[in-house]
Every structure is written in C-alpha cells, then in structure tokens.
Amino acid sequence: xxxxxxxxxxxxxxxxxxxxAKIAAGLHWVQRSWADCMxxxxxxxxxxxxxxxxxLFFFGMMIYSGLLVVSAFKQGIHFIDAPVKLSLPxxxxxxxxxxxxxxxxxxxxxxxxxxxxxxSLGSTENGRLIRDSLLRKRPGLLDSxxxxxxxxCKEKGAGNGQMDQ
Numbered sequence: 675x676x677x678x679x680x681x682x683x684x685x686x687x688x689x690x691x692x693x694x695a696k697i698a699a700g701l702h703w704v705q706r707s708w709a710d711c712m713x714x715x716x717x718x719x720x721x722x723x724x725x726x727x728x729x730l731f732f733f734g735m736m737i738y739s740g741l742l743v744v745s746a747f748k749q750g751i752h753f754i755d756a757p758v759k760l761s762l763p764x765x766x767x768x769x770x771x772x773x774x775x776x777x778x779x780x781x782x783x784x785x786x787x788x789x790x791x792x793x794s795l796g797s798t799e800n801g802r803l804i805r806d807s808l809l810r811k812r813p814g815l816l817d818s819x820x821x822x823x824x825x826x827c828k829e830k831g832a833g834n835g836q837m838d839q
Contacts, residue, residue: 782826789819 716724792808795801809815 779826782822785819785822792816 716727719727792805795805
C-alpha cells in the first residue's frame with residue numbers, strides 16, 4: 675500500500691517527498707509487524723487468559739505509576755532523575771584561555787583551548803576527578819596533543835615542543 679498517492683506540488687522537492695513516503699512505508703511495516711506478532715501471541719490464549727494478561731498489565735502499570743507519584747513527594751527515592759541546571763564550571767570562570775598567536779593555523783586554537791581546559795581542571799578536586807576519568811577513557815589524548823604541538827613547533831622553527839602562549 676502506498677503512503678500517499680498525491681504527487682508533490684511544483685514548489686516541493688521530489689526527493690523529499692519520496693524520502694517521506696519511504697519513511698512512512700517503513701513505519702507502517704513496523705506497526706503491521708508488531709500487530710501481527712501481538713495477534714499471534716495473544717491469539718493462542720483463551721478468552722479467560724487474555725483477560726488475565728490484560729489485568730496483569732493494567733495492575734502492573736498502575737503500581738508503577740503509583741510509585742512514580744509517591745517518589746515525587748519523597749526525598750530519598752527517585753525513579754526518574756530530575757533535570758538539573760547546567761552551568762559553566764568554576765575552573766573555566768576563573769581563567770581565560772590563551773590568546774591566539776599571529777600567523778597560527780586556525781585548527782590549533784581549539785587544541786590550545788582544550789589543553790588550557792585540561793590544565794585548569796587540575797586546580798580543583800572535582801576537576802582532577804574529571805581530568806583523570808577523561809584520560810582513563812582516552813589514554814593517548816595528551817600524547818596526541820603533544821605530537822601536534824611538536825609538529826607545529828618544528829614547522830615554525832621554535833623547537834621547544836610547546837605552542838606559543
């Protein structure tokens with residue numbers, strides 16, 4: 675079955691219309707497959723078994739919903755995490771990143787900013803935890819940054835292994 679037999683108007687893009695039709699057909703196939711699967715599963719049950727399955731599902735959802743409502747009023751139990759306000763870390767508010775050097779390639783500025791961020795994380799206890807967990811997940815990160823700096827400094831003729839700051 676086609677999703678929509680109408681052709682797009684003159685102002686619409688034909689590719690967008692075809693993509694939308696394919697997505698709609700895919701969703702229709704998923705819905706149909708799910709309905710067939712559920713029909714096969716519950717079709718084997720007797721009418722009494724279907725009633726029990728429906729009651730079990732209903733009471734399970736009722737208990738879960740009740741727990742969610744109760745947990746909203748209690749301090750210790752949380753089934754759903756409450757959204758938190760995101761803010762800029764104190765480390766980044768205290769210091770500013772190093773200025774860009776004249777003649778520096780544009781790809782090095784984000785690297786300098788990230789290196790400054792990593793260095794500034796070491797000034798607080800929470801920052802050190804974040805930095806250490808980041809370096810555990812990405813063990814070669816600092817080596818890669820140093821290699822990029824070394825190659826750039828070699829090109830510039832500085833030879834000290836550090837970017838200009």
